Amino acid sequence: MADTMLTPSTPTDASGNKIDITQVRTANSMKQQRSLKWLVPTIYIILLMLPIYWLTNMSFKDNQEILSSFSLWPANPTLANYRVIFSDPSWYNGYINSMIYVAMNTVISISVALPAAYAFSRYRFLGDKHMFFWLLSNRMAPAAVFVLPFFQLYSAFGLIDTHIAVALAHCLFNVPLAVWILEGFMSGVPKEIDETAYIDGYSFPKFFIKIFTPLIASGIGVAAFFCFMFSWVELLIARTLTTTDAKPIAAIMTRTVGASGVDWGVLAAAGVLTIIPGALVIYFVRNYIAKGFALGRV
Amino acid sequence: MDKTYNNKAWFLVLPVFVLVALSAIIPIMTVVNYSVQDTFGNNQFFWAGTEWFEDVLSSERFWNSLSRNLLFSFIILSIEIPLGIGIALCMPKKGPWVPVCLVMMALPLLIPWNVVGTIWQIFGRADIGLLGHTLEAIGVDYNYTSNIFDAWVTIIVMDVWHWTSLVVLLCYAGLVSIPDAYYQAARIDGASKLSVFRFIQLPKMRGVLIIAFLLRFMDSFMIYTEPFVLTGGGPGNSTTFMSIDLVKQAIGQFDLGPAAAMSLIYQLIIILICYVFFTVMSHTGSDKPEQGAGE
Numbered sequence: 047m048a049d050t051m052l053t054p055s056t057p058t059d060a061s062g063n064k065i066d067i068t069q070v071r072t073a074n075s076m077k078q079q080r081s082l083k084w085l086v087p088t089i090y091i092i093l094l095m096l097p098i099y100w101l102t103n104m105s106f107k108d109n110q111e112i113l114s115s116f117s118l119w120p121a122n123p124t125l126a127n128y129r130v131i132f133s134d135p136s137w138y139n140g141y142i143n144s145m146i147y148v149a150m151n152t153v154i155s156i157s158v159a160l161p162a163a164y165a166f167s168r169y170r171f172l173g174d175k176h177m178f179f180w181l182l183s184n185r186m187a188p189a190a191v192f193v194l195p196f197f198q199l200y201s202a203f204g205l206i207d208t209h210i211a212v213a214l215a216h217c218l219f220n221v222p223l224a225v226w227i228l229e230g231f232m233s234g235v236p237k238e239i240d241e242t243a244y245i246d247g248y249s250f251p252k253f254f255i256k257i258f259t260p261l262i263a264s265g266i267g268v269a270a271f272f273c274f275m276f277s278w279v280e281l282l283i284a285r286t287l288t289t290t291d292a293k294p295i296a297a298i299m300t301r302t303v304g305a306s307g308v309d310w311g312v313l314a315a316a317g318v319l320t321i322i323p324g325a326l327v328i329y330f331v332r333n334y335i336a337k338g339f340a341l342g343r344v
Numbered sequence: 345m346d347k348t349y350n351n352k353a354w355f356l357v358l359p360v361f362v363l364v365a366l367s368a369i370i371p372i373m374t375v376v377n378y379s380v381q382d383t384f385g386n387n388q389f390f391w392a393g394t395e396w397f398e399d400v401l402s403s404e405r406f407w408n409s410l411s412r413n414l415l416f417s418f419i420i421l422s423i424e425i426p427l428g429i430g431i432a433l434c435m436p437k438k439g440p441w442v443p444v445c446l447v448m449m450a451l452p453l454l455i456p457w458n459v460v461g462t463i464w465q466i467f468g469r470a471d472i473g474l475l476g477h478t479l480e481a482i483g484v485d486y487n488y489t490s491n492i493f494d495a496w497v498t499i500i501v502m503d504v505w506h507w508t509s510l511v512v513l514l515c516y517a518g519l520v521s522i523p524d525a526y527y528q529a530a531r532i533d534g535a536s537k538l539s540v541f542r543f544i545q546l547p548k549m550r551g552v553l554i555i556a557f558l559l560r561f562m563d564s565f566m567i568y569t570e571p572f573v574l575t576g577g578g579p580g581n582s583t584t585f586m587s588i589d590l591v592k593q594a595i596g597q598f599d600l601g602p603a604a605a606m607s608l609i610y611q612l613i614i615i616l617i618c619y620v621f622f623t624v625m626s627h628t629g630s631d632k633p634e635q636g637a638g639e
Contacts, residue, residue, distance in 0.1 A: 084441075086434035090512075091448045094505065097467045098451070100474045104466065112472050158363055161356035169353035177357060179619070184368050186618045188566035190587035191607040194594045195371030218367040221360055279456045281569050282591075296456040310472060317459045324454025325447075332443045 098321065105314035112310045127315035140295030141319065143209065144278065147292065150213035152273040155220040156228075156266060163228035164254070168237065181222040189282045192218065197286050207289045215287055216277045223276065224269045231265025232258075264334050271331045278324060295320055372611075378604035396605035406606060408581070409589040416585060417564040420503045424560055425553070427504070428511025433545070435516055446516075449509040461573025464502040468574075488575065492582040495575050499583055502570060507563070511556045518552035519545060558621045565614065586610055 104112055105127050106120040115121070131137040165171070166178060196215055197206070205211040239261070243253040259266070285297040299316050382392040400406050436442055452460070468488050470476040479486040488498040522544065530540045568587035571577065577584035577592070584592070590610065594603035 083434045084436070086431055087436075087445055087449075090431050090508075091445065094448065094452060094509070096474065097463045097505065100467055101463050104472070116472075116477055154363075158359040162360040165353035165356035168347060170347045170349045171351045171353040171357075174353075177361070181360070181364060183615050183618045184364055186562050186566075186614050186621075187368070188568075188587055188590075188610060188614060190566070190568055190590045190594075191375065191611055192367075192371050193591060194600070194603070195374035196367070198374060199367075199370055214363075215367055217363050221364050225360060275454055278454065281456060281458045296458050299458065299462065310466070313462065314466065317462055320456050320459050321451070321454070325451060328447055328450050328454055332447050 101314050101317050104310060105318045107311060109309065109311050127311040128319075130312050131315055131319065137295075137298065137316070140293060140298035143288070143292045144284075144294040144296070145323070147209040147212040147216070147284070147294070148274055148277045150209060151216045151220055151277045152270050154213060155217055155224045155273045156270055158217075159221055159224035159228055159269065160259075160266075161254075163225045163232055164258070166225065166229045167232035168240065178225075181225055185219050185222040185226075187218065189219075189280065193282060193286045196283060200287055206287060207291050207293075209292045211287045212284045212292060212294070213277075215283050216280060220273045220276055223272055227269040227272060228262065228265055231262045231268070235261050267331055267334050271327060271334070274327055275324070375604045375607050378600045379608055382601055392601060396601040397609070400602055400605045400609060403602075405589065406609075409584055409586050412583070413565060413567075413585045416499070416567070417561055419500055420507070420564050421557065421560055423500070423504050424508045424511050425557060428508050428556065429515050429549070429553075431508070431512045432515035432519055433541070435512070435519075437520060446513070449512055451509075452506050453509055455506075457569035458573045460502065460506050461570045464498060464505075464570075465574050468498050490579055492579055495579060495583050499571050499574060502574065503564065503567070506570065507560060511560065514552040514556040515549055518549040522548045554624055558617075558624075561617065562614065562621075565617075 103119060106123045106125070108122075108124055108126060111117075111121060166174065192215075200206050200211045200215070205214075235258070239257065240253065243257050248257065281294070281296045284294045288294065288297070295316065299313060299320075379396055380392055380394070381389040382395070435445055455463070467473045468476045468486075470480045470487065476486060485491075486494050488494045526544050526548075527540070530544060535543070566587055567585055568591065571583050571585060572588055575583045577588045590603060590606055593599050593606065
């Protein structure tokens with residue numbers, strides 16, 4: 047196999063001098079490449095930011111300016127659009143509602159996924175493979191299939207328009223995801239640690255909380271991040287299960303289409319405000335993301 | 345790792361099982377229930393057998409939205425995967441710019457899906473959007489609400505904008521996990537950049553690439569919110585994908601029987617693909633991950 051031909055057994059055999067020359071040469075050519083290489087991610091990021099920039103730009107204009115003139119930056123920057131959102135409870139409650147059910151969902155998902163992931167990473171048991179596959183298949187279930195039955199199920203329990211209904215419904219795809227990510231991290235912890243702890247007289251709950259959980263803290267962070275992400279961006283189920291009291295901000299945004307046309311400024315401001323929580327969360331976990339992805343467990 | 349056989353582990357899995365079963369099995373049974381019955385209202389149901397399934401499978405509407413969806417998935421995969429690999433290869437491996445790149449690139453992934461639709465709805469409008477306005481200024485006739493081709497292009501560009509970062513992040517994670525020794529060895533062997541890519545980077549990215557490929561396939565196959573906000577499935581039915589069609593049928597027209605039958609067929613397609621996914625995944629995970637090099 048070609049791969050084995052290139053395995054790192056040769057470099058130590060070669061004389062130091064030779065390596066030096068090749069390294070200098072490649073360093074030079076790499077420098078030349080780098081001068082162009084950074085352009086690719088830069089252009090990509092600029093293209094990514096353009097629509098977001100446009101939205102932000104619009105959110106600082108009033109409707110008159112949006113519709114009448116076309117400018118790359120607001121001529122008279124105004125915070126009026128944001129003021130509308132922060133002064134109207136039906137607007138800002140949307141953010142609070144979204145935050146509440148996303149937080150509930152993340153806590154529920156992680157706390158039930160932790161023991162299950164431990165079981166999958168440490169034990170074989172009756173039907174374990176089938177169980178794992180079945181869990182994952184729920185991650186792949188199209189939300190559209192579940193909309194109607196969810197509505198009927200939660201109506202039957204009288205849970206429509208509560209935060210917990212949305213949080214539980216989002217568990218459908220977040221719990222399998224959390225189990226999957228955590229299982230990956232837990233399998234990286236050597237089993238000897240468990241055994242030593244038991245020999246030292248730790249009971250299972252004590253071992254799990256005191257020793258094991260700190261060891262996979264970054265895994266919990268990554269799992270929580272993805273639970274947050276998928277619960278935050280999902281709209282179809284959240285919108286179906288809520289009417290007024292627990293309506294997510296993303297669904298409230300459609301209200302800007304009123305009798306007098308669309309209130310573009312407020313719509314843009316609301317859009318910008320939905321980007322901010324995601325940006326904050328991603329900033330906090332930036333160092334773990336690459337690791338979480340590296341496990342290939344998204 | 346050696347795993348001990350212990351059926352008591354079921355107790356640890358039980359909470360997950362109960363929770364997911366509540367939101368998976370009961371709703372699916374409801375759907376199965378509807379798919380084999382007919383109703384004339386008043387909660388009176390009649391056994392309909394496989395009638396609805398035959399209806400759905402013989403309806404042009406179903407095949408149209410299925411083929412639209414497959415075409416869409418095919419197009420976005422053939423753009424996003426190569427683009428994602430390319431960008432990941434060009435990203436810096438270390439230094440102060442790495443977290444900046446990661447944060448900026450991951451940003452579109454965390455925007456609620458209907459906001460993504462809204463952003464592009466605004467961006468593409470000729471009167472107030474940067475893209476629409478610019479295209480109009482340079483003389484391109486562009487209108488995503490009335491022209492089928494423009495609507496498709498907009499949806500594809502939107503999806504590429506939204507999801508390419510996922511492929512980039514996955515590939516990047518695969519690339520940084522390659523030990524430096526591999527590159528040094530390649531350098532000494534005088535390997536060209538192309539063969540470094542072909543024989544080191546690509547095989548090492550195999551696992552993450554499979555995941556990226558399948559995740560993107562699944563998610564594009566279930567796409568609902570973004571095209572719904574952007575085009576509402578139009579012009580005509582030209583961007584009505586499976587999920588949009590399903591929701592139209594179930595909630596818009598309240599045709600429970602056909603909608604339920606379609607749900608089950610849809611779910612079955614996804615589970616089949618998921619099974620392939622899982623099989624491929626567990627093979628790459630357990631035995632030699634370098635297998636790809638020899639292929």
